[in-house]
Amino acid sequence: MLRYDSTSSSAGSSSGSLSSSSSSSKPPQQDIDGLLAGAGYKVRSSELRQVAQRLERLETAMGNSPADFSQLASDAILYNPSDLACWVDSLLTEFAEPPPTCSSDFIVDPVNNQTVVNSAWTAAEPHTPQVHQNITYDEQQSLDNQLTVVTAMEEDSGIRLVHMLMTCAECVQSGDLSLATSLIDDMQGLLTHVNTVCGIGKVAGHFIDALSRRIFQGMGGGSVNGGSAFENEILYHHFYEACPYLKFAHFTANQAILEAFDGHDCVHVVDFNLMHGLQWPALIQALALRPGGPPLLRLTGIGPPSPDGRDSLREIGLRLAELARSVNVRFAFRGVAASRLEDVKPWMLQVNPKEAVAVNSIMQLHRLLGCEQTRNSPIDTVLSWIRGLNPKIMTVVEQEANHNQPGFLDRFTEALYYYSTMFDSLEACRIQPEKALAEIYIQREIGNVVSCEGSARVERHEPLAKWRRRLSGAGFRALRLGSNAFKQASMLLTLFSAEGYSVEENEGCLSLGWHSSPLIAASAWQAVPAWDNHMSSS
């Protein structure tokens, strides 16, 4: 390993002393963190936390003083990044402003209230004890300034968990189930050291469960998706309350449908998954208030059949009818009970040729994707009969994730990243029991993505780009969601958390993300008139 030597004037002595201290104490090889060593970095496990904090400070310093940064970039001094601790320290001293006289003071940076260690380091003093003192003082400051301090143990364990999860998934893909099993045991042991209430520990716990289900119960899925329709509706409702994804989906789709129905007196909405019908009150109200008066609204709700003689679809229809009656909107409801969307035939919807039709699919189309790319796969069948209805608009909201890849490891990696982000966003929710039940809802999705295969795996999410290709290929063209939809979505997300959620517009489609990682995407489509059909008037 290249020893960093005192070629640089200001930073030389400090880093030299630091590296000399580390080399003089001759850390045993086992103390070097194994995981980072695999990536080429040598950091002592005991120093992980300190190095992490220093990296954070370096990042802040770089952001605060771009002038210094460019100077640094043009400077020809070579630092050895594999000795991460020294490298960070030496860079930090480059950023520190050398004050004229003070030797061991700590300057509090007024911008972000962090202590910037000044070039007291350059003074020829025994640095080692002072450096560690600095760090302790800095820790206190950090705690006071509400920076999250993750203990070295926890951070270490969190990183290890992720690595072990990936390794386990690789074993599962290659069929090495015995190693996978022992990894599961190790991970479950490691979970006890990690905070499982939030953060990586919680998500990791769910993924470990899903992996073990896959290994031990085979890929039929067990009881992952076996929840009753009633349970699913409850979980869905709490997911609706706890985070803005479904509200975003509903409000955006409603805005698009409202604009598409402009000028029509007979309108018909086909909802691919009625659930509790939470999307439709807002549309009914908006239609009631539209200039020119409300149209005749027909709603066809598709949902799973109720097991015990209860007609849940009809109950929802009655509730919606009562609301429509209160606001003087002529309303008719029809329920279509089908356990799978591909079982629905267009004649069941009883579409009148004179009415304007809107097809609404909130996270349903991906369930039609099978693993085999056959000619008449369910998605093609359904898309072709939708096209046959000639809808004024088809609103499609789908998870913005690539969870339908054939390779298990790729899928697993994507899912880990996606659901970690989603759980992060759930932290902004403060209401219970909505939050806990929303987590169970997400947990079931994770279980399906990870531990199921074949027809049991229904959560086959695909990103917007793929849906664009698929829908264009099926004879649809994209409609732009207008600025009203964007404005409404921004306002809605601000209500939930101004700091975390973001709406982005992407070629006429809106996507909602958490800290600019997109999680859910909404788009609107219209059937392209076929060349060999009669050109009907609407």
Place this chain on the structure above:
Amino acid sequence: MVQNHRREDHETGGENKEKRPKFFINDHVNILIEILERLDGRSLCVAASVCRLWCTIASNDSLWENLCFRHVSPPPSSVRSVVLALGGYKRLYTGCVRPVRSRLGRVRRASWARDEVQLSLSLFCVDYYERLGGSNSNGRLVEKSSPSSLMFLCKPVNV
């Protein structure tokens, strides 16, 4: 109009009261209404606790209608019937408009005022629908005694 009708009622009530030598606001209900019309939501709620007359006036939905549309150009008349059907302006204001305005206040843009009311109205409608569910429940649907789709507006946002 509802407000005038109410005013007449209270004037007759006021005339029956003993005439005092000095000015007593409750004798001049029309002035009282003019004053209460200009209050903000919280003050209006406080005013409702003063006495029965004030309580009656403060519960008058048209005062709350003023509050909802205070910073917005007057909406079309069809809005009123819809809002009354969904639960009234007081409920709309306290449940939706006020929390929406205060949350968005931090990042508000000037052009959002009307959209805020529209968004509030949509949320209000979902809330009404959920309240319907409670009354229609036959024991299998989730009983929601308090509207939960607006719960996210009630809790403080931790930003």
